[in-house]
Amino acid sequence: MKIKKPEYYINGVLEQNMRVLAKTITLIESTLPEHQNTAKIIIDKLLPDSGKAVRIGITGVPGVGKSTFIENFGMMLIREKQNVAVLAVDPSSRKSGGSIMGDKTRMEKLSVEKNAFIRPSPSGGTLGGVAGKTRETMIICESAGFDVIIVETVGVGQSETAVASMVDFFLVLMLAGAGDELQGLKKGIFELADAVAINKADGDNIKKAQLAKHEYESALSLLIQQSASWSVPVLTCSAVTLDGIEDIWETILEHRKKLTSTGEYTEKRRKQSLEWMWALLEEGLKSRFFENTNIKKLLPGISREVEKGRKAPNVAANELLSLLK
Secondary structure: OOOOOHHHHHHHHHOOOHHHHHHHHHHHHOOOHHHHHHHHHHHHHHHHHOOOOEEEEEEEOOOOOHHHHHHHHHHHHHHOOOOEEEEEEEOEOOOOOOEOOOHHHHOHHHHOOOOEEEEEEEOOOOHHHOOOOHHHHHHHHHHOOOOEEEEEOOOOOHHHHHHHOOOOEEEEEEEOOOOOOOHHHHHOHHHOOOEEEEEOOOHHHHHHHHHHHHHHHHHHOOOOOOEOOEOOOEEEOOOOOOOOHHHHHHHHHHHHHHHHHHOHHHHHHHHHHHHHHHHHHHHHHHHHHHHOHHHHHHHHHHHHHHHOOOOOHHHHHHHHHHOOO
């Protein structure tokens, strides 16, 4: 990728040029030092033009129909005159680093809409199934005039805290009649949720969905609420028949309205900015550690010593960390 001056990317994004927008995100995701130096300038310049969009994180159990839900939810938003960006994170192979970039294939209708932008990004094995540059990508999309940013994550797990730390509203999609509807509560995922939606509530599954709704409501009532002004609702919907889809959007807007009135919304964004800074610090320190010449030289030998039981892990860690001084 031939790099251009920062102004090319900044102006292109602000002018809502979709080709430049895509190129800018590719630049942001690059790990090359020269690309990262330019990326920092771009993000810094675009930051004042960001922050106005509704940021929604969507996760769910396998087979819940996330892609169908997001596509039809996005199409509904476009009918409501909203510009929608979908940051769909693909699971990367831990061995090869490869990923199946099939999001545009899975969202055929949404991908051809002029007011929609779908960006598949490999998770790279990142905790929470969120690409390493998702926060930066959100800023770029917001600066390009997108009203709603949807982050689709790989799956459900405790590491989904990474998603909750960068969105305004965290939606957990579930299935009824899956056999272990309440099992997920043990994973802590529902402590992060701003709403739970039981998908595929159509046809013969409607009664099961209603039963699951009551079970979830009872279970959620036992959890400590994140917000003093918001109780986590349990909704039912069908991404196929579109029943309940508009109710979810109304719930998201109501959540935004309530938290804005109490000041929680602003405070949440402030905390997220700090969490972003700390995440970048950890990433930077880890990068410097592995790039250190002395560490590169001694790490293989020390690792072998630990593997063979000749050196305690804590002693080895201290030896390696002391090389950063």
